[in-house]
Each structure stands twice: as C-alpha cells, then as structure tokens.
Amino acid sequence: MTPAWEAAGWERLAPRVGRCRLPVWDCTAGLVVGDDAALMIEGGSSLAEGAALRTQARRILGGHRRVTHLALTHPHFDHVLGAAAFAGVEVYGAVGIDTVFARGRDELREDAVRHGLDPDAAAEAADLLVHPRHLVCGEWTLDLGGVQVLLANIGPGHSGHDLAVLVSGTEGGREVVFCGDLVEESGEPQAGPDAAPSHWPAALDRLLDLGGEDALYVPGHGATVDAAFVRAQRATLATRFGVS
Numbered sequence: 001m002t003p004a005w006e007a008a009g010w011e012r013l014a015p016r017v018g019r020c021r022l023p024v025w026d027c028t029a030g031l032v033v034g035d036d037a038a039l040m041i042e043g044g045s046s047l048a049e050g051a052a053l054r055t056q057a058r059r060i061l062g063g064h065r066r067v068t069h070l071a072l073t074h075p076h077f078d079h080v081l082g083a084a085a086f087a088g089v090e091v092y093g094a095v096g097i098d099t100v101f102a103r104g105r106d107e108l109r110e111d112a113v114r115h116g117l118d119p120d121a122a123a124e125a126a127d128l129l130v131h132p133r134h135l136v137c138g139e140w141t142l143d144l145g146g147v148q149v150l151l152a153n154i155g156p157g158h159s160g161h162d163l164a165v166l167v168s169g170t171e172g173g174r175e176v177v178f179c180g181d182l183v184e185e186s187g188e189p190q191a192g193p194d195a196a197p198s199h200w201p202a203a204l205d206r207l208l209d210l211g212g213e214d215a216l217y218v219p220g221h222g223a224t225v226d227a228a229f230v231r232a233q234r235a236t237l238a239t240r241f242g243v244s
Contacts, residue, residue, distance in 0.1 A: 014173030034144020043083030050082020073180025081125035093132035094161035156196035157203030185222025197241035
C-alpha cells in the first residue's frame with residue numbers, strides 16, 4: 001500500500017496509517033485503514049478540500065472502498081468545514097462540539113473568511129455544517145478490522161472540546177497519536193477565545209499518558225514529533241499561562 005500513499009501525496013506513518021499536510025493553513029489530516037472500515041481524521045477547511053481528501057482516500061484504499069468514519073479533533077474551521085463532503089460516514093467529536101456548531105455557525109464562517117477563505121465557500125460550508133452523530137465522553141474504541149483506534153476526549157485545552165486519536169495494532173508499527181491543535185510544530189500553539197489555558201498543560205499530560213514514551217505524535221499543524229517535544233511544549237504552555 002506504500003506506493004498508493006505516495007501517489008496520493010500522503011506520508012505513511014505506520015503500516016495502516018498516514019497523513020497529509022493541507023495547503024494554506026498547514027492543517028494535518030489523517031487516514032487509518034482497516035480491513036473492514038477506514039477512518040479519516042479531520043474534514044478540511046472547505047467542501048472542496050473535503051472532497052479532495054475523500055478522493056485521495058479512495059485512491060489509497062483502492063477498489064470500491066471508501067471512508068466510513070470521520071473524527072473531528074476540535075471545532076475550528078480549518079478542521080471541520082469540509083466534513084459535509086463525506087456523505088454517509090459516521091462522524092465523531094468530543095461532547096459539546098454539537099452545541100458549538102448549533103450556536104456558532106456564523107462565528108465559524110466569519111473566522112474562516114477572516115483567515116482568508118473565500119466568502120462564498122465559507123458560507124456554503126457553514127450552511128452544510130455536519131454535526132457529529134457520535135459524541136465522545138471519556139473514551140470510545142473503534143475496531144476497523146485489524147487495527148484498533150481509541151478516540152479520547154482529553155480537553156479542554158486548545159479549545160473547549162479536544163479529541164485525540166490513538167491508533168494501535170498496526171502490525172508491528174509504532175502507536176500513532178493524532179493530537180489536533182493541542183500540539184503544534186510549525187508555529188507556537190494558538191490560544192483563541194475558546195481556549196482553556198489553565199487546563200491545557202493537564203490535557204497534554206493526558207495525551208502523553210495515552211500515547212506513552214515511544215508513540216509518534218502528529219500535531220494539528222507541522223511535522224510529526226515525539227514525546228519529548230510534547231513535554232517541552234507542555235512546559236512552555238505552563239510557563240506562558242502561569243499554571244503548573
């Protein structure tokens with residue numbers, strides 16, 4: 001399957017796990033391939049970007065297979081506005097993300113436009129905003145067939161509703177943790193108006209407990225990192241926000 005990952009422009013992280021860095025905002029999307037199902041992590045920043053992710057995933061999966069599950073790590077436009085492109089999939093998010101979507105659709109659209117998304121594209125995506133059917137409180141295990149995925153609600157931190165994705169059981173590959181924007185490598189972690197600074201270091205402690213010392217950690221933006229990087233970013237955030 002490695003040539004298929006490369007042909008689609010994706011980086012292979014483990015035997016059944018890959019990711020790509022999307023243009024403009026350098027947002028990471030992930031794909032986990034099981035025998036029976038496939039999980040996409042993040043929906044992209046627009047319907048066009050979501051459709052591109054869906055097409056790339058089908059190229060990787062081959063045949064008539066398609067993405068069956070979608071996990072949204074937090075409710076920011078560059079991660080969620082493309083979710084409607086994945087028609088018919090089972091969508092997961094942290095408990096409370098549905099309330100954000102119900103009350104904050106206009107804010108998502110405005111934030112996308114403020115960051116440079118075409119206003120018409122932002123409006124269309126906001127109108128079709130997908131509300132996760134499955135809301136994760138604590139942990140939720142998905143068996144994709146030959147690979148186990150753990151969805152863990154470990155926020156608040158970067159947002160009020162942060163979901164991490166741990167992939168294990170990948171035929172000898174390292175465990176892989178998709179961190180969302182709890183961890184960022186290509187720039188300083190961003191704390192917007194919905195961040196919970198006093199809880200962010202503790203969320204990173206839970207992230208490290210989840211993945212352990214040897215896992216590969218995938219930031220929401222930037223190159224993959226190790227546990228030492230996450231610990232260092234945790235220390236920086238604790239100092240920045242004056243918490244232990």
